[in-house]
Amino acid sequence: MQSSIISAPTPGCATGRTLSDALAGLARKFAADRAIVASTLAGVPESRPCPDHPDREQPLDREKMLANVRLGVSAAPSYGLCPVCAQDRVRQKRIAAWTRRGVPARLAEAALENYDENASEYAAASKQIVRAYIASASSRLGDNNSTLIQGGFLLLAGPQGTGKSHLAAAALRALRPHVSTVCEDVRYLTHADLVLGLRTTYGGKKAGGTAEYIEELRDAPALVVDEFGLSSGGADEAPAIQTILAARHDARRPTIIVSNETLPALHRALGYRVADRIAESCHVAVLLGESYRRR
Ligand SMILES: Nc1ncnc2c1ncn2[C@@H]1O[C@H](COP(=O)(O)OP(=O)(O)OP(=O)(O)O)[C@@H](O)[C@H]1O
Ligand SMILES: [Mg+2]
Ligand SMILES: [Zn+2]
Numbered sequence: 001m002q003s004s005i006i007s008a009p010t011p012g013c014a015t016g017r018t019l020s021d022a023l024a025g026l027a028r029k030f031a032a033d034r035a036i037v038a039s040t041l042a043g044v045p046e047s048r049p050c051p052d053h054p055d056r057e058q059p060l061d062r063e064k065m066l067a068n069v070r071l072g073v074s075a076a077p078s079y080g081l082c083p084v085c086a087q088d089r090v091r092q093k094r095i096a097a098w099t100r101r102g103v104p105a106r107l108a109e110a111a112l113e114n115y116d117e118n119a120s121e122y123a124a125a126s127k128q129i130v131r132a133y134i135a136s137a138s139s140r141l142g143d144n145n146s147t148l149i150q151g152g153f154l155l156l157a158g159p160q161g162t163g164k165s166h167l168a169a170a171a172l173r174a175l176r177p178h179v180s181t182v183c184e185d186v187r188y189l190t191h192a193d194l195v196l197g198l199r200t201t202y203g204g205k206k207a208g209g210t211a212e213y214i215e216e217l218r219d220a221p222a223l224v225v226d227e228f229g230l231s232s233g234g235a236d237e238a239p240a241i242q243t244i245l246a247a248r249h250d251a252r253r254p255t256i257i258v259s260n261e262t263l264p265a266l267h268r269a270l271g272y273r274v275a276d277r278i279a280e281s282c283h284v285a286v287l288l289g290e291s292y293r294r295r
Contacts, residue, residue: 033069037062040075050082058082102188102224103169110169119163120289129285130154130167136283137171137222137254138178151222151252152281157259157266161291164258168224175254179221186222194225195237214240218247222254229261229269242271249277 047057058079065078081089095108103110112131117124133154154171156164169188176186189197194217201209217223248255259266263286267275 030070033066036069036075037065040065040077044077048079050085053082053084056082056084058085098169098173101172101186102193103172104165104188107165107169110166111173112167112170115163115166115170116292119292120287122158122287122289123163126156126163126167126285126287129283130156130171133283134171134174138175151248151254152283153249153278154254154256155259155266155278155282155284156256156287157261157263157284158287158289159260159291161293162287162289163292164287165226167285167287168226168256168258171256172222172224175222179254181221184219184221186224187217187220188224188226190227191225191229191241192227194241198237198240210240214244218244218253220253222256223248224256224258226258228257228259229266238271242274245270245274246277249274249281252281 041060041062044060047059050056050058058081061078061080064080065075068074068076068078080086091109095105098108099105112127112134115123115127117127133152137151137154154168156167158164172186172188180186197213198210201213245255257266257270259269261269270278
């Protein structure tokens with residue numbers, strides 16, 4: 001009786017045998033797949049010239065071939081990207097990540113490093129102000145446990161083409177690693193985009209749409225509002241924008257305002273109450289001089 005108990009298949013053993021059978025089957029299948037890849041590869045060159053960059057080579061991609069064979073897609077030799085194409089792919093992904101955050105595509109690679117400080121007599125000083133702003137906005141208040149960012153506002157004002165949007169995008173790029181999380185990312189939008197976005201929430205299609213939109217911009221870990229003051233200036237927008245900006249100021253969330261307006265006009269556009277509050281913590285760079293676009 002004892003031996004029959006020992007040899008009797010228990011449910012656990014039955015499952016174990018099935019599992020080990022399945023694993024062995026899988027191993028046989030993987031070996032067969034590898035053999036298919038190996039036979040396909042006989043006499044196949046390790047690399048081939050890139051059609052777009054004939055002086056560069058595309059390496060044979062064994063992993064991709066194996067994956068294709070496993071999925072039953074194809075057993076044909078598969079080649080990866082040449083180094084230039086691979087670099088370009090990374091760059092395109094980076095540009096797409098910034099345009100998703102609202103940064104104009106032409107500024108998706110704008111950085112302090114490619115901002116020419118000899119462009120005008122104001123460029124070097126402005127770059128310095130933006131650098132100081134980034135340093136203060138990315139430092140944290142209090143002890144190590146504090147999550148409060150020493151944020152505040154940056155105002156970039158001046159005429160067309162002087163590099164304001166470039167510096168705003170550069171600042172956002174520099175701040176992002178300090179302030180963003182997986183769920184909450186930085187935002188870049190124009191004043192007109194903001195008003196348009198606000199208006200699309202009207203009409204009650206989405207419950208709480210307007211409040212949600214305001215909260216989203218209020219809470220973005222860093223925000224650029226470009227072309228400030230150029231919007232049509234409907235009566236509905238001022239309270240929403242003032243709510244967003246006043247709350248961002250109080251929570252010290254990094255906020256960058258870019259404008260062609262003169263400072264008094266900007267005060268009017270912001271509303272004196274908000275302008276007054278912002279003034280206490282604002283870094284201001286006024287860029288004058290010739291347009292960089294006319295070079
Ligand atoms: N100092 C600079 N160094 C390098 N590129 C610059 C500089 N200034 C401006 N540019 C480039 O010139 C173009 C125009 O600059 P930008 O868009 O920042 O101007 P702007 O001040 O925002 O003008 P607008 O008020 O018309 O929006 C951009 O492609 C920008 O990258
Ligand atoms: Mg601009
Ligand atoms: Zn290539």
